[in-house]
Amino acid sequence: MAGDTQDQAIAGLAEQRLGSDPATIRQAGWLNEAWGRLDRMIEGGRLPHGLLLHGRLGAPMTALLETLARRLICHAPDQGWPCGQCPACRQAEQGSFPDVQRLADDAEHRDIPVDAIRGLIDGAFLTRYGRMRLVLIERIERLNRASGNALLKLLEEPPDSMQFLCTVEQVDRLLPTIRSRLQRLRLREPRPEEQARWWQQTAGCDSERAEMLAFIDDPTLVDGNQPTFDWQAVTEAWVSLAEERGTPLAPLAPWLATPRPVLARWLLRLWPAVARRQAGLGEEALPGALEAPIARLAAAHTAEHWLAVQTRLIRFAREAGHPLHPELSIEQLALDLVDPRLPRRLDPAG
Incomplete structure (x- = not known):
């Protein structure tokens, strides 16, 4: 029974697969603007070790997070985008790239338990496979006091070449000690017609369904292009x-x-x-x-x-x-x- 509880507590670390389709960013004007800023940070060597993407969470934000992660581990970026062909890109697509740890959101927006952070810390100091170790934390405001304090120690003294990529929607719920150690990038709020157009282009759905998906606007309420x-x-x-x-x-x-x-x-x-x-x-x-x-x-x-x-x-x-x-x-x-x-x-x- 204890083993089942532990497995559930660190379940967020199980999903490591990173998708990447540059078209999903290009077709979302509000994300394309943010991508340009991120690309300039990377090219100028100014990307902070702890980055907080602040904006409306949904399928477009997930696409931005995953494409950014792929861009950072890619061996041969193509005009600022992940190439999709190098060994790191192929492994990330398959979910077998060993230097990615991801605390994914879940349908109930449950708190991130302290055991999940301990599992992340245990893997943080293992020998790296590539040039960078990535930690992805979705909806980081889910940290409770115990898990937040545990993560704080890692944020203050991270291993060499460790990069934190986090998303947040309700930044006022994020622990102040965590917020102060992350550099926030505020994304522009999308207009409903932009979101609807994005769903039409990326999911191939009709305008009526696209309008509904844009209104629902919650990744845990949508599976593919269907409400759950x-x-x-x-x-x-x-x-x-x-x-x-x-x-x-x-x-x-x-x-x-x-x-x-x-x-x-x-x-x-x-x-x-x-x-x-x-x-x-x-x-x-x-x-x-x-x-x-x-x-x-x-x-x-x-x-x-x-x-x-x-x-x-x-x-x-x-x-x-x-x-x-x-x-x-x-x-x-x-x-x-x-x-x-x-x-x-x-x-x-x-």
């Missing part, structure tokens, strides 16, 4: 709750069939669009398929209600990874969204 959950059923269940069609618990089947962390992130993705529509503020561009559900949700409640709903959604997101009472927590969420003033059954005082 039934967003239509999940959204319609919320509409049914808001419009009080039937009993509060009647439409919950789609929610019960969806992993709670996924459900939480999708409802929190919808909430700003609903709140803006209800308040009459400037609306973000919405996929056509979401126009009617968002309008119906906005019309169902007052602005005061929607402000209270956000608090309940955030609490649900924080509790979503807890293994206890999954059905009860979904039922509680439904009651919260119908009337946020109701006492919570899961609270000790409820």
Whole structure:
């Protein structure tokens, strides 16, 4: 049993494969600008040993991270891009390049455990295969205090030629001691039409699906060019709750069939669009398929209600990874969204 726990704790180190398709960067204008800055840093010998890529996380950001890593280990870069042909590029593509350690994000955005950092440290001082050892940490704000303190020691005294490449979306959640030892590169925020066009070009999907993928905008909610959950059923269940069609618990089947962390992130993705529509503020561009559900949700409640709903959604997101009472927590969420003033059954005082 202890062995299983340890395997799960360091599972983030298992995925070492690095893809690279320069076209995915060139076709994303907001990333192409960042790539130009990174290339100038590399050519000028000014790339810091700890780099923090700060911006919206998603498939384009992953493409940037992996292409940058490939560029650094490539033996014969082609006009600033990884060649794809040298031994290092071929090994990285196959996932067999030994000087890459990666702490990948997961679907539940779980904390990076201290055991994963200890495993990284254990491998940091082994004999290098190539000219550089790469450490990739995705969504580095997932570090907790214990794992952050463990990583801090390695950041302060890294082995020769060790390069840290990290991504972050919520930089305010990153431990200040870690943030101060990384040089941040802020990426421009992409426009919805840019993201939709990128999905069309890279995934070959139609404009309707591309608009939805751009709106979802979460790599853990998308597998390839398909959402990993039934967003239509999940959204319609919320509409049914808001419009009080039937009993509060009647439409919950789609929610019960969806992993709670996924459900939480999708409802929190919808909430700003609903709140803006209800308040009459400037609306973000919405996929056509979401126009009617968002309008119906906005019309169902007052602005005061929607402000209270956000608090309940955030609490649900924080509790979503807890293994206890999954059905009860979904039922509680439904009651919260119908009337946020109701006492919570899961609270000790409820």
